[in-house]
Each structure stands twice: as structure tokens, then as C-alpha cells.
Amino acid sequence: MEISPTVNTEENQSTRRPIIHVFTGFRALACLWIFMLHSVSTKELENLFLLQLMPLGGSAGVVLFFCLSGFVMVWTYGDCKFKSAKCYWSFIGRRAARLFPLYYFSLFLSIYDIRYVWRKDEPCTKTNVIFIMLTLFTIQTWVPYNFGRNLWNEPIWSVQTEWFFYLVFPFLLRLIRYFLNTSQISLLTNRNDKKKALKRLYLMWFLVLCMSVIPVPFQFRPLEIGEHKRTTDPYDLTVILYISPLTRIPEFLLGMLTGIIFILKSSPDTHINQSDTNVSLNLVSSDDQQPDTKFSSSLCSNYNRYCFILDIYFLIGILFFICSSPIFYFYEFVEYHAILRMGSLMSFMMCTYLYLSARYPSSLTSRLLTRALLIKMGEISYAFYCLSETLPKVYSLLVGIMIEKSIIMKLFAGIGIAVFARRFIEMPFYTWVNKKLLRCQCR
Structure with a gap:
């Protein structure tokens, strides 16, 4: 999963906004969360039943990525008018340059996944060929068809969905600005009708949140039936709706709207803790810089009741995700586990986490997520997400046998190849x- 860089690269942007470092920490948290989900079959987790259940909420990490991507896109490109085709393709070219090198590199390392092409006992079918071609063109999740057992580096399905979001982002942004009656987000920060714009944003946010509920009931299915249907029914809605960009786009939209709300609420003429805003701006800089320790005393002095509420809310969220899967299992509510995978509850939680952690950098949560270790992990998060599953497959391709799965070995091997790839x-x-690409000339 990838999000855009948080520093504007367009020369003529009217507002060049700094990086929000806590988001880099959230990227690290999300990719490790999803890594745990994909590692439930490793020997350490298989031997302990409760530990095997706990990571099952990791699908919410994908929701976090999609919401975070929408937020950062607005934070970075919110003032770009996208009024010309040249500007649009300049934006798309940069997004493609960010996504595709690691995407195709991960496919190359995972070539073992399509071994059925050359195996005599499992001849390649038309469905196999279509799946391979759609994956190469990064549009497999766009097609309403369940390819069943066809997998080619399973985690990268979300990259294809994210690519769809990037393609439609300029149009979504222009539509939102049309409803806000403005040509640039930054212009709203100094207008007398900012309150009216915020009311419209809250209404749009609520409507999109309601839309995100629509696909969730189709995910309610007993586990044993769902697993069987997942591999036999080519039109099984459980899989199709889960990966489709059309059903996941509310999460991206909510991230965009949350980002715009954050921009407006953090402007100087709104009634907020101005000193906390100053600290927030001091904590953002370039990709290679970390928050300076000289601000630590300022952070402590700005700790208030809102920071405390965020810390309690974050702690409750952690406990919820740790305990929810075992509770769903033991009380036989497994068919409702989908509420932890997608939908309004997950979108609401992730957007509020992003907004509050960015708004109150003095909180313990924000300071924890901006620790050097999480910042470094966040910087390699996209490479880690794409490549953490590939090294065992490379070994299997070369040797011909699967190696014993170990979560510790997968973690360190994944970090190593992610550092190299980045x-x-x-x-x-x-x-x-x-x-090489021409700069956008939006004015």
C-alpha cells in the first residue's frame, strides 16, 4: 500500500505544506498490522490459538492506508486546480513512478505464485491468463469477478485499488471544491464563510460514512460457507466487494474530507489552541529529518485534556482490536467479523485517529508514533508491504520446496529487502x- 509524499512537488502550488510526521508512524503501524494478518499461519502463531486470532483485525490496516492516502493527497495537492490535461498527467506520472517500480519488482520476485502456467498436472486456463494480464495492467481488482485460487503476491491487490483512487482523485477534488464554492482549499481559510464551508464538509463526511455501510452486510456469512464460496463461486460478492475500488472509495473520500476539515480547523482564525498548532508545524519537515528534541519541553507544556482524550481513545482502540476477534469467535459471531474488515466503523475510527493525532501533536499517542524507529519503518512501509511475502517464494522457486514459515524470519527478511528496494x-x-516530467502549471 502506498501513500503520496507529503511535500508538494508542484512549483506553482500556492501553499507548500510541510510533512505531518505522525502519519509516517501510522504507515508503520498499518503495514506491521497487515503483516501480522498475513502471518497467522507461521509456526509461532499456529502453536498459540489466541495469538492466531488476534491479528485477524489486521484488515483494518488497509482501511487506515486508504483513509491516510486520501488525507495526504488533499494535504499535498489540495490547492492544485488540475485545470489542464498536462497538469493531470503530470500528477498521474508521479503517482505511477511511486507505485509501479516496487509493484512490478514484487511480481517478479513472486513469479512462483503463477507456477500453474508450466505445470502439466494443472494446465493453464483462460481464467489464469486473464488474471495474469489484469494483474500486469494493475486493474485486476477493478473487474467484478472472483478469480478464486489465483494469487500473485496477494498483498498487492490494494495497490491496484489505490491506483484507481489516484486516477480519480483530481475529479473528486474538483467536485468537493465545487460543493464548497471555491477553487482552492487554502482560500477558505481566510474567508468569512468558512463556517458555512465546514458545515457542508460535515454533511458530506456523514453522507459518505453512511455510504460505506452498504457493502458490509454482503460480507456477513458463516466462516465455513464463506471460505468454500471464496474458491468456487466466480461471482462471490464477499471477495468482489472487499477488493473493489468502487466499494472502498468511501474510505479514500473520508480521508480527503477529513484532511480538508483539518486544514480549515487548523487555520489561524479558528478558535483552537494556537500554541498546539505552532508545535504541530514545528514537528513537520522534510523526509530525512526527525522532530527536534528541543521541542520536547514545548510538547509537554502543551499537553491538555484533548491530548488525554486522544490517548485514552487510542488505548481503547488497541484493546478493541486485540480482543474483538477472540470475542467474535467464542461467542459464535464469526459471520459479523466483517465489521472489522471494512465499513463505517473502521472508517470512522481511522479518520478520527488521523485527525486527532495531527491536531494534537503533544499527545502521548502522537509522540509515540513519531519515535525514530516507527518513522524509519514508515518510510520503508510501502516496500515492506509489497516485498515481505516474496523472499520465501524466491527460495521455493530456486530450491523447489517451501521453507518453514517463521514470523521472526519473515519480519527481518522483509525489513532487509524493503530497505534495499527503497x-x-x-x-x-x-x-x-x-x-523528467513537466511541472504542473496550475495558478
């Missing part, structure tokens, strides 16, 4: 494309 594949290619 330094030698992701960033060099993205930097080169930024030099």
Missing part, C-alpha cells in the same frame, strides 16, 4: 521521473 529502486526511479 534505496535502490523506489527513490532513484521516483527522483528520475520527477526530473
Whole structure:
């Protein structure tokens, strides 16, 4: 899963906003959360039943990524008018440069997943070929069809869905600004009708949140029936609705709306804790910088009741995700486990976490998420997400047997290849494309 860089790259942006470092920490949290979900079959978790159930809420990490992506897109490109095709394709080119190098590198390392193409006992079918082609064109999740057992580096389905979000983002942004009666988000911060704009944003946020409930009831299905249908029915709505960008776009939209609300509420002429806002701006800088320790005393002095409420809310959320899956299982509510995978509850929680942690950087939650270790993990999160599952498959392809799965070995191997891929594949290619592509000329 990938989100855009939080520093504007467009030369003529009217507002160049700094990075919100706590979001980098959230990226680290989300990718580790999803990693745990994909590691439930490892030997450490298989031997302990309760530990195997706890990561099942990790699907909410995908919701966090989608909401975070929408927030950061608005924070970065909210003032770009996208009034010309040249500007649109400049934006798309940069997004593609960020997503695709690691996407295709992960497919290359996971070539073992499509071994049925050359196996005599499992001949390649038309469905196999269609799946491979759609995956190569990054549009497999766009097709309302369940390809069953066809998997090619399973985690990257969300990259295809994210790519759809990037393609429609300029149009969504212009639509939101149309309803707000403005051409640039930054113009609203100094207008007398900001309160009216905020009321419209709250209404849009609520309506989109209600829309996100629609696909959830189709996910309510007993586990044993759902697992069987998942591999046999090509039109099983459980899978199709879960990965489809059309059903996941409310999460991205909620992130966008939350980002706009944050921009307006954090402007100087609103009634907020101004000193806390100043601290927030001091904690943001370039990708290679960390929050300076000289602000630590300022952070402590700005700790207030809102920071305390955020910390309690975050702690309750952690306990909820740890305990919810075992509770669903023991009380035989497994068919309702979908509320932890997608929908309004997850979207509400993730958007409020993002907003509050960015708004109140003095909180213990925000300071925890901006620790150096989580910042470094957040920087390699996209590479880790794409590649953490690939090394065992490379070994299997070369040796011909599957190695014993260990979550500790997967974690360290995933971090190692993620550091390599970010330094030698992701960033060099993205930097080169930024030099070659024409800058957006929105004014």
C-alpha cells in the first residue's frame, strides 16, 4: 500500500505544506498490522490459538492506508486546480513512478505464485491468463469477478485499488471544491464563510460514512460457507466487494474530507489552541529529518485534556482490536467479523485517529508514533508491504520446496529487502521521473 509524499512537488502550488510526521508512524503501524494478518499461519502463531486470532483485525490496516492516502493527497495537492490535461498527467506520472517500480519488482520476485502456467498436472486456463494480464495492467481488482485460487503476491491487490483512487482523485477534488464554492482549499481559510464551508464538509463526511455501510452486510456469512464460496463461486460478492475500488472509495473520500476539515480547523482564525498548532508545524519537515528534541519541553507544556482524550481513545482502540476477534469467535459471531474488515466503523475510527493525532501533536499517542524507529519503518512501509511475502517464494522457486514459515524470519527478511528496494529502486526511479516530467502549471 502506498501513500503520496507529503511535500508538494508542484512549483506553482500556492501553499507548500510541510510533512505531518505522525502519519509516517501510522504507515508503520498499518503495514506491521497487515503483516501480522498475513502471518497467522507461521509456526509461532499456529502453536498459540489466541495469538492466531488476534491479528485477524489486521484488515483494518488497509482501511487506515486508504483513509491516510486520501488525507495526504488533499494535504499535498489540495490547492492544485488540475485545470489542464498536462497538469493531470503530470500528477498521474508521479503517482505511477511511486507505485509501479516496487509493484512490478514484487511480481517478479513472486513469479512462483503463477507456477500453474508450466505445470502439466494443472494446465493453464483462460481464467489464469486473464488474471495474469489484469494483474500486469494493475486493474485486476477493478473487474467484478472472483478469480478464486489465483494469487500473485496477494498483498498487492490494494495497490491496484489505490491506483484507481489516484486516477480519480483530481475529479473528486474538483467536485468537493465545487460543493464548497471555491477553487482552492487554502482560500477558505481566510474567508468569512468558512463556517458555512465546514458545515457542508460535515454533511458530506456523514453522507459518505453512511455510504460505506452498504457493502458490509454482503460480507456477513458463516466462516465455513464463506471460505468454500471464496474458491468456487466466480461471482462471490464477499471477495468482489472487499477488493473493489468502487466499494472502498468511501474510505479514500473520508480521508480527503477529513484532511480538508483539518486544514480549515487548523487555520489561524479558528478558535483552537494556537500554541498546539505552532508545535504541530514545528514537528513537520522534510523526509530525512526527525522532530527536534528541543521541542520536547514545548510538547509537554502543551499537553491538555484533548491530548488525554486522544490517548485514552487510542488505548481503547488497541484493546478493541486485540480482543474483538477472540470475542467474535467464542461467542459464535464469526459471520459479523466483517465489521472489522471494512465499513463505517473502521472508517470512522481511522479518520478520527488521523485527525486527532495531527491536531494534537503533544499527545502521548502522537509522540509515540513519531519515535525514530516507527518513522524509519514508515518510510520503508510501502516496500515492506509489497516485498515481505516474496523472499520465501524466491527460495521455493530456486530450491523447489517451501521453507518453514517463521514470523521472526519473515519480519527481518522483509525489513532487509524493503530497505534495499527503497534505496535502490523506489527513490532513484521516483527522483528520475520527477526530473523528467513537466511541472504542473496550475495558478
